[in-house]
Amino acid sequence: ALPSARGVAVHYLGTRYDSRPHEQCAAMVRSVRQTHLDHPTENYVDIAYNLVVCEHGAVFVGRGVRKRPGANGGTSQNASYYAVLALH
Ligand SMILES: [Zn+2]
Numbered sequence: 620a621l622p623s624a625r626g627v628a629v630h631y632l633g634t635r636y637d638s639r640p641h642e643q644c645a646a647m648v649r650s651v652r653q654t655h656l657d658h659p660t661e662n663y664v665d666i667a668y669n670l671v672v673c674e675h676g677a678v679f680v681g682r683g684v685r686k687r688p689g690a691n692g693g694t695s696q697n698a699s700y701y702a703v704l705a706l707h
Contacts, residue, residue, distance in 0.1 A: 621687060621701065628691050628700040630668065636707045644673040647706060652681070655689075663689055668704040679706075 652666035667689035688702035
């Protein structure tokens with residue numbers, strides 16, 4: 620695991636909640652990942668979250684648990700907390 624991690628930061632997308640059938644969740648995760656890869660200034664190499672969980676209880680592996688996330692707003696926060704997206 621990330622040796623410097625002290626906890627987990629749970630994120631949400633900040634958009635309106637729209638429930639969806641679980642068959643659409645993987646496409647939603649891919650769309651979030653592509654948004655990060657297309658970001659003009661962040662230089663993301665992957666989705667910024669370690670893990671993504673959906674409303675159906677499924678867990679999608681983002682960067683995985685051994686990688687520093689990019690979603691917590693700064694290098695020290697990213698070194699200290701895993702980033703998990705609660706997908707909605
Ligand atoms: Zn789902």
